[in-house]
Amino acid sequence: MTKIVIVGAGVAGVNAATKLVDNGFKGKITIIDMGLDPYRRPAADVMRGFLGAGGWSDGKLTYHTSIGGQLSKYTGDEKAMELFDQVIDNFKRFHPNPSEVQCSNPVAEPDFIKPHFGLRLFPVWHVGTDYLHEIGKNWHDYLVSKGVEFLWETKVTDIDFKNQTVHYPAVAEMDSRDLPGDLQWISNTTLKYDTLIFGVGKSGIDFGKQLAEKYELPTEPKSVQIGVRFEAPQEHFQKLIDISYDFKLYQKFEEKGVSLRSFCTNNNAAYVAAEHTYGDVSYNGHAKKDEAYRNDMTNFGILMEIRNIDKPFDWSRKAVEKLQHEGVGLFYSPSHRVPSKTSEGNYVEAHVVDSIDVLYDAIGEYALHIEDFIMDLEKVFPTLGKDWGIYMPEVKYLSPEPLVNYDDLSLTRFPNVHFVGDALSARGITVSGAQGTYVAESILKKPVEFPDFHIHENF
Ligand SMILES: Cc1cc2nc3c(=O)[nH]c(=O)nc-3n(C[C@H](O)[C@H](O)[C@H](O)COP(=O)(O)OP(=O)(O)OC[C@H]3O[C@@H](n4cnc5c(N)ncnc54)[C@H](O)[C@@H]3O)c2cc1C
Numbered sequence: 001m002t003k004i005v006i007v008g009a010g011v012a013g014v015n016a017a018t019k020l021v022d023n024g025f026k027g028k029i030t031i032i033d034m035g036l037d038p039y040r041r042p043a044a045d046v047m048r049g050f051l052g053a054g055g056w057s058d059g060k061l062t063y064h065t066s067i068g069g070q071l072s073k074y075t076g077d078e079k080a081m082e083l084f085d086q087v088i089d090n091f092k093r094f095h096p097n098p099s100e101v102q103c104s105n106p107v108a109e110p111d112f113i114k115p116h117f118g119l120r121l122f123p124v125w126h127v128g129t130d131y132l133h134e135i136g137k138n139w140h141d142y143l144v145s146k147g148v149e150f151l152w153e154t155k156v157t158d159i160d161f162k163n164q165t166v167h168y169p170a171v172a173e174m175d176s177r178d179l180p181g182d183l184q185w186i187s188n189t190t191l192k193y194d195t196l197i198f199g200v201g202k203s204g205i206d207f208g209k210q211l212a213e214k215y216e217l218p219t220e221p222k223s224v225q226i227g228v229r230f231e232a233p234q235e236h237f238q239k240l241i242d243i244s245y246d247f248k249l250y251q252k253f254e255e256k257g258v259s260l261r262s263f264c265t266n267n268n269a270a271y272v273a274a275e276h277t278y279g280d281v282s283y284n285g286h287a288k289k290d291e292a293y294r295n296d297m298t299n300f301g302i303l304m305e306i307r308n309i310d311k312p313f314d315w316s317r318k319a320v321e322k323l324q325h326e327g328v329g330l331f332y333s334p335s336h337r338v339p340s341k342t343s344e345g346n347y348v349e350a351h352v353v354d355s356i357d358v359l360y361d362a363i364g365e366y367a368l369h370i371e372d373f374i375m376d377l378e379k380v381f382p383t384l385g386k387d388w389g390i391y392m393p394e395v396k397y398l399s400p401e402p403l404v405n406y407d408d409l410s411l412t413r414f415p416n417v418h419f420v421g422d423a424l425s426a427r428g429i430t431v432s433g434a435q436g437t438y439v440a441e442s443i444l445k446k447p448v449e450f451p452d453f454h455i456h457e458n459f
Contacts, residue, residue, distance in 0.1 A: 002027030004443070005166050005193035007156050009033035010052025011429050012199035012421030012436035014139065015087055019440035021146035029148045030191065032168065034155035034203075038136030047203040049152075050136050053422075054429040059132050061088055061430045063103065064122030068428025074406045075438060087433035088125050094138040095131055102126055110243055116376035119240075120248040120261075156207070159196065161215055161414045166191045194416060197439055199432070201422040208423050209400070218403040218412060220425075224306040224316050225396035226363060227260070227370055229283040231299040231340060232388040234267055236381045241267055241298070251373060257308045258366065260373050263301035263394075269293035271343045272391055274329065274350070280320045281329040281349065283391040288343055297340060301394040302373050306366060316395055322362035323393045325351035332356055333389035340389075350391055359392060401425040408442035409435060418442075 004020070006013040009031045017029050035041060035048025038055070047053045065072040065080045072080040092098040106121040113119055127135070144150070151170075158167040170189045200207055212219065240247050250261040266287035274281050285299040309315050323330050331339045331350035339348040359367040378384050402419055403412050409424060411417045418439040421432035 002194045003192060004029045004195045004197065005191055006031045006197040006199060007159070007166065008052060008199035008201055008204060008421070008423070009035070009050050009150065010199050010201045010421055010432065011054035011087075012052075012201075012423075012426070012432040013197060014051055014143070014436070015090060015433035016197050016199070016420065016436035016440040017143055017148050018090055018139070019086070019437045020443065021143065021148060023440075023444050025440075025444065027194070030151065031143075031148060032151045032154050032156055032166065032191075034153065036152050037150065038133060038140050040152075041136075047201070050140050051132065052199075052201045053203070054432065055132055055136050057129065057132065057429065059127035059129050059429075061091065061125035061127060062122060062428050063088070063125055063430065066120065067122050068431040069422075069426035070424075071426070071431045071434055071438075074404075074409065074435075079438075080434065083434035083437050084430050086437050087430050090139070090433070091125070091127050091135060094135045094142065095127065096134045096138070097131070100128065100131070106244060110240070113240070113249065113380050116380050117249040117251060119244060120250055121244060156200075159198075159211060159417075161196075161211075161411075161417055164193050164196070164416070166193060166196070195443060196417045197420055197436070198417060198423055199420040199436060201432075204423060208402075208419075212400055212402055215413070219400040220403055222312050222398045222400065224309050224312045225303055225398060226306070226316055226319055227263075227301055227303040227394050228359070228390040228392045229272055229285055229299055229394045230262075230302050230374070230377075230388060230390050231270075231272060231285075231297060231337075232384060234270070234296045234298040236384040236387065237267075237298045239381070251369075251376070253369070258304060258306055258369055260302060260304045260369055263303040265298065265300040267298050269295055269343075270297045270299045271295070272299050272340060272348045273342065274348060277395075277397065278317065278320075280317075280324055281327070282320060282393050282395045283329060283348075283350075284394065286343075293343055295340070302370055302390075303394060303396065304366060304369055313397060316397060319362045320393050320395055323358060325353075330358055330392045331389060332358075332392070334386040335388070337387070337389040339391070348391065356390075362393070398425070409439050410442075 004027055013031055038050040041049035046056050062068045063084055065077050092101050095101055103123050103125045105123045109119045154168050156166055156168045167190055246265045252259040264285055266285045269288035271286055273284050275284050328349045328351050330353050332353050339350045342348055404419055409418045420435040420439055426432040
């Protein structure tokens with residue numbers, strides 16, 4: 001019997017298993033996850049357990065191929081949309097109230113932002129966080145009823161791609177789970193697979209990296225993603241916020257291999273946060289829901305994607321290092337605004353500089369694109385003027401993405417190992433689920449294996 005092992009019960013793994021059992025897959029499916037099933041998963045465990053990070057998320061299912069990571073690169077646009085439909089149908093199918101799953105479809109791009117910016121508008125299906133828990137239970141029970149085996153609280157620590165085995169420490173069979181921790185006994189367990197689906201999401205990013213290094217997996221060339229976090233009073237942007245709450249403006253310069261976009265827009269109670277990565281400070285933003293935190297500010301990243309840079313990771317690291325001063329990042333405002341306060345009431349940690357030249361020192365002439373982007377903001381939002389500040393840098397270090405065969409997302413060197421979801425640079429529920437479904441479809445297309453027949457030579 002064909003054995004499929006799925007590492008990660010996230011959106012990608014669960015959709016893969018669902019596609020398989022829906023189509024009468026006859027083999028054995030085992031899903032291993034370090035979190036808990038939907039009945040026992042605590043609300044505080046945001047990343048792990050049934051439906052993974054998607055299970056406890058905002059439940060916004062984006063419905064456009066340019067959002068949420070790469071899918072059409074592998075499948076083409078038409079197939080990608082068909083796969084999205086399958087994922088959304090699954091969320092409706094296990095929803096206690098399917099009619100409440102509604103799609104919001106934004107209006108057309110407003111004239112006032114043209115010709116300076118494009119505005120990325122896309123439909124979103126809303127499931128609702130509270131419903132996700134109920135959906136999780138129904139979905140889990142369906143898979144169990146179809147014979148899918150789940151191993152919970154089990155962290156896979158190694159995978160042997162050559163011998164096709166998955167390794168994890170497990171509490172020994174003679175159940176010692178009820179004993180105090182120091183009295184439990186642990187055994188190392190090995191599970192054999194014919195096909196492996198690797199869907200460990202963001203919480204397993206280091207594990208993916210570890211395997212990529214161990215097997216020296218070839219990776220996709222990556223781009224640099226660097227820029228600044230822009231901040232200004234919300235009133236200047238209200239006209240656009242009324243049309244698109246978390247607006248996504250973009251500019252493209254194809255011939256230069258450069259594109260810019262506003263990233264992760266926060267309004268109303270919008271805060272800038274300093275992040276510590278690889279010993280340096282960079283910036284990000286978040287919004288608070290509670291009205292008590294309202295500060296009527298807007299912030300967003302102005303992120304520039306630069307393609308064709310040799311060793312993008314090293315290049316980004318060097319640029320980030322140049323934008324540090326005594327252990328903090330930099331802040332510039334032409335109107336001498338000061339860094340804003342965090343939601344805890346402290347000033348955002350940043351060293352104030354009196355010109356934008358530091359950005360040119362760090363990233364060279366690419367800084368011109370960021371300055372132009374800001375000047376275009378001033379044109380499109382006339383009240384903005386110089387009433388803004390920027391925190392430098394904002395950076396996304398893209399993790400290496402293993403090179404896969406585009407028709408089934410299998411590793412080029414290990415065709416029975418499929419990478420899916422955030423482990424393959426997806427960034428959202430719909431794309432992750434669709435990648436899982438896509439892999440399951442490829443498995444279903446493979447010829448059915450029959451038990452070994454021994455044909456006698458004298459027959
Ligand atoms: C707070 C939050 C809110 C979000 N809101 C949205 C949203 O509204 N809309 C949207 O589209 N996206 C949202 N996202 C992103 C979305 O949740 C992810 O893109 C998506 O869940 C990725 O699916 P996945 O299956 O690849 O991984 P995940 O869903 O992250 O699942 C991975 C699973 O693998 C398990 N795992 C990891 N390592 C191991 C290991 N070594 N052994 C065993 N198990 C392991 C984890 O426990 C986890 O359950 C949100 C993310 C977060 C964190």
